[in-house]
Amino acid sequence: MARGEWSPTEEKVLAGFYMRFISAARKLISPSPRGIVAIPVKANWGPVNQVVDIVEEGGLINNFGKDTGGDFTAYTTVNLAILGQPSKILVYRLADGSEKKAAITLTGGTTPADALKLETVYPTDRNFNVTVRESLEGAGKQELILYEGTEQLSTYSFSNVDEAVAQINADNVYITANKVADGPLTVVSNQAFTGGNAGTTTITNEEYIKAMTAFEAKTFNAFALDGPAAADLQTTVVGWVKRLRSQGKRIMAFLGGSLADDKDPTIGNERSKSFNHEGVINVTVSGELGGKLYPSGDIAAYVAGLTTSQSLRESLTFANTPFTDVQPALTIEQRAEAVKSGSFILFEEEGVVKCERGINTLTSYGENQDPSFSKIKLTRLKDSIDTDLSNLATQQYVGKLANHADGQAALLSAIKAYFETLAPDLITPDFIVQKDEELMKNAAKDQFFWEYYVTDVDNMEEIYGTGNHQ
Numbered sequence: 001m002a003r004g005e006w007s008p009t010e011e012k013v014l015a016g017f018y019m020r021f022i023s024a025a026r027k028l029i030s031p032s033p034r035g036i037v038a039i040p041v042k043a044n045w046g047p048v049n050q051v052v053d054i055v056e057e058g059g060l061i062n063n064f065g066k067d068t069g070g071d072f073t074a075y076t077t078v079n080l081a082i083l084g085q086p087s088k089i090l091v092y093r094l095a096d097g098s099e100k101k102a103a104i105t106l107t108g109g110t111t112p113a114d115a116l117k118l119e120t121v122y123p124t125d126r127n128f129n130v131t132v133r134e135s136l137e138g139a140g141k142q143e144l145i146l147y148e149g150t151e152q153l154s155t156y157s158f159s160n161v162d163e164a165v166a167q168i169n170a171d172n173v174y175i176t177a178n179k180v181a182d183g184p185l186t187v188v189s190n191q192a193f194t195g196g197n198a199g200t201t202t203i204t205n206e207e208y209i210k211a212m213t214a215f216e217a218k219t220f221n222a223f224a225l226d227g228p229a230a231a232d233l234q235t236t237v238v239g240w241v242k243r244l245r246s247q248g249k250r251i252m253a254f255l256g257g258s259l260a261d262d263k264d265p266t267i268g269n270e271r272s273k274s275f276n277h278e279g280v281i282n283v284t285v286s287g288e289l290g291g292k293l294y295p296s297g298d299i300a301a302y303v304a305g306l307t308t309s310q311s312l313r314e315s316l317t318f319a320n321t322p323f324t325d326v327q328p329a330l331t332i333e334q335r336a337e338a339v340k341s342g343s344f345i346l347f348e349e350e351g352v353v354k355c356e357r358g359i360n361t362l363t364s365y366g367e368n369q370d371p372s373f374s375k376i377k378l379t380r381l382k383d384s385i386d387t388d389l390s391n392l393a394t395q396q397y398v399g400k401l402a403n404h405a406d407g408q409a410a411l412l413s414a415i416k417a418y419f420e421t422l423a424p425d426l427i428t429p430d431f432i433v434q435k436d437e438e439l440m441k442n443a444a445k446d447q448f449f450w451e452y453y454v455t456d457v458d459n460m461e462e463i464y465g466t467g468n469h470q
Contacts, residue, residue, distance in 0.1 A: 035087035035308040036220040038251075039301060040094050040211035041074035042200040043067070044124050048095045051214055054078060055088055064091065065126065071200040073226035077301045080294070081224065083322055084305020090220055092211040099123035099199025104191060106132060108161065108183035115181045116161055120196060121174060128174065128193040132185045142185055146174060161185070205233050212240055216249070222304040223251055228258040228297030234271075241279045248390060250383035252360070252376075254304040256283040256296030262327065265334050268296065269341035275361040276342065278373045281307070282361050284343040285330070287323035287353065299323075303344060303355075307376060312384065313425050315377045315459040316358030321346060323353040342374065357461070378456055381426055389415060408435060408448055419454065428455040 038051075045065035046052065054060050057079060064074040074091065081089050101120045108115030120128060127149045135141035135157050144164060146154040153174055158164040161183045168177035208225070215223065225237065234255050241253045255275070261267045261284075268284025275282055283296040283303055307316060326346045330338065335356060338345045342361035346353050358376045365373065372378050392414060401407035416433045423429040432453040439449035 036090060037081050037084075037086045037088075037222045037224060037301070037304045037308055038090040038092070038215045038218065038220040039077055039081060039224050039226060039304075040092045040208055041077055041226045042071045042198075042203060043074035043093045044072050044126055044198045044200075045122050046074070046091075046093045048093050048099055048123060048199070049210065049214070050092065051218055052091050052093075053088055054082075054091050057082060060091075064093065065124075067126070071203070072198070076294075077224070077226040077298060080298055081301040081305040084302050084307070085309040086222070086305040087309070089305070090215060090218055092214055094203050094207045094211060095123065095199035096202040096204070096207060097199065098197050098201070100195060100197040102126070102128060102193035102196025104130060104193045105180070106130070106185050106188065106191070108185040109181060112186050113181055115179070115183050115185055116164060117178045117180055118168070118175050118193070119178075120193065121172065121176060123197060123199055125196040125198050129190045130188065130193075131190055132188050134187070142183070144168075144185070147190065148174075205230075205236060208233060209236065212237070216244065221251060221308045222254060224254045224301040224304040225297065226301075228256065228261070228295050234275075238275050238277060238280050242277060245279045248386065250279075250386055252279050252281060252304075252307070252379070252383075254281045254283065254300040254307070256298070256300040258297060259286055259293065259295040262286045262296050265328065265330060265338060265343075269338055269343050272338075272342040272361045273363065276364050278360050278362040278369075278379045280361045281344050281359075281376065282342065283345070284338060285345045286327045287321070287346055288325035288327070289323050293325075293327060299346070306355075307358075307380070312377070312381055313459075315375075315461065316355045317459070317461045319355045319358070321353045321355065326353050372456065372458075375458065378458065381422075381456060385422075388418060392418065403446060403448055408450075411448070412450060415450070415452070419452070422454075424457065426457055428457060430455065 041064065043064040044067040046063045052063050054063065060075065060078050066075045068075050074093070078089055078091055101123050102125065103117065103119040105114050106116045106118070107113060118130065129147050131145045131147070133143055135143045137157055141157055141159050144156045145152060154171060156164055156167040158167060161179050165177040165179050168175060237253050237255065241251060244251055257268055257271065265284065268282065272282040272284065281303065283300045286293050286295050287299045306319065310316070323346065326348050330345065330347065335345060335347060339357045339359065340363070342359060342363040344359060345356045347356055359374050360376055360379060362374045397411050401410060412433055412435065419427065419431050419433060423431065434451060436449035436451045443449055
C-alpha cells in the first residue's frame with residue numbers, strides 16, 4: 001500500500017494512507033517498541049545475497065560462522081547488535097562475485113578413479129578436510145570424517161558410495177555429496193578441500209546498495225553497517241534513509257567511524273553535522289569490551305540493537321552499556337560540544353559506561369521541526385504512530401469504508417482508541433482527533449482528511465534542585 005509524507009499542494013496517484021507531521025509548539029509523536037535491526041556483513045559462511053533472520057549467537061554461528069580475521073565482519077558486528085537485545089536481526093551476506101564453494105573429489109574402486117565429489121554448502125575458504133578409513137563397525141564398512149582444521153565436525157559410516165551420499169546429504173550442514181562411481185573409497189588422511197573463495201576481497205558500495213535494496217522488502221526498524229565505512233558509503237546510506245522515511249518506511253540508520261577518527265572528537269562531530277537528520281544516529285567514541293577496543297563504527301550496531309529493544313517509555317539517555325571503558329574519555333566541555341553537534345557518545349561514570357543524550361544528528365531544523373525532533377525517543381514515538389495508524393488503515397479501512405459521515409466517524413473512533421493506549425505515559429490525555437474541515441472543502445469523493453493534536457510526554461533528563469540552608 002502507498003504511504004508516506006504528503007503536502008496540501010501534492011496530488012497522490014496511488015490509493016493509500018498518507019501522514020503529515022507538523023510541529024505545533026512541541027507537537028511530536030513517536031512509536032511503540034519494535035526491535036528489528038538490519039545489517040549487511042562480510043562472512044566466510046552462509047547464503048550469499050540473501051536476508052537471514054538471526055535471534056541469538058548460536059543462530060549466527062550456524063548461519064555465518066565465527067570467523068573474525070581479515071575482511072570478515074559478521075560474527076563481530078552481529079554479536080554487538082545482539083548485546084543490545086533486539087527481537088531479531090536481519091543479516092545479508094555481501095559478496096564480490098568471486099565467491100566459490102570449496103570441493104574435493106575422492107577416488108575409489110580397485111582401479112582408483114573419481115568416485116565421490118564433496119562440495120561445501122556455501123562459498124568459503126574455511127579449512128575443511130576429510131579422512132577416509134576402514135570402519136571399526138565391521139568388515140566392508142568405511143568411515144568418512146569431516147574436519148575443520150583439527151576439529152571434528154561430522155562422521156559418516158557406510159558400506160558403499162550410495163550410502164555415503166545419502167548420509168551426507170541428509171545431514172547437509174557443511175557439505176553435499178555426489179556419486180561419480182562405485183567404491184570402496186581410497187583411504188586418505190586429512191585431505192583438504194580446495195578452490196573455495198569467500199568473495200570478500202573487492203566488495204564495493206554496489207554490494208552494499210544491493211543489500212539495502214533487499215532489506216527494503218523486509219520489515220525492520222534500524223540499519224547499521226558492518227563497521228567503519230568510507231564517507232561515500234555513509235552518504236549513500238543517509239540518502240537511502242531519507243528516501244525510505246519520506247515514503248513511510250520509518251527506519252533509522254546507526255553509523256560511526258574508525259578508531260583513528262574516534263581519537264579526534266571534532267572529526268565525529270563534523271560527521272554528525274553533515275548528516276543532520278532525525279533518522280540518522282552517529283556514534284563518535286570507541287568502546288572496550290572483553291579487552292578489545294571497538295571503533296564507533298562497530299559500536300553503532302550495539303546502539304541500533306539497544307534502541308530498537310527499548311519500550312517507548314524508555315530513553316537512551318544515561319542507559320547502561322556492557323562496555324568497560326570508552327575512548328577518548330571526553331571532558332565535560334567535549335561532551336557538551338558533541339551533544340550540540342548531534343553526536344551520540346558514551347561516557348564512563350563510577351566504573352559504568354553509559355550513553356549520553358539519546359539524540360540523533362538533527363541540529364539544524366527545517367520547517368515544521370523543533371528540538372524535539374532531535375530526540376531518538378520522540379522520533380521513535382512519531383514513527384510508531386505513523387506505522388501503527390498506517391497498518392490500521394490498511395487492514396481495516398482503506399477501500400472498505402464508505403466515505404460518508406458514519407464511515408468517517410468509525411475511522412476517527414478507531415484512531416482515538418489507538419491514542420488512548422498511548423496516554424498518559426507517551427502523550428497527555430487531552431489529545432484531539434478530528435476531521436480536517438478546511439482540507440475537506442476541496443476533497444475528492446474518495447479522499448478523507450483528518451488531523452490530530454497531541455502533547456508528547458518526554459522523560460526527565462535534566463533535573464534542577466535548589467538547596468536552601470538556614
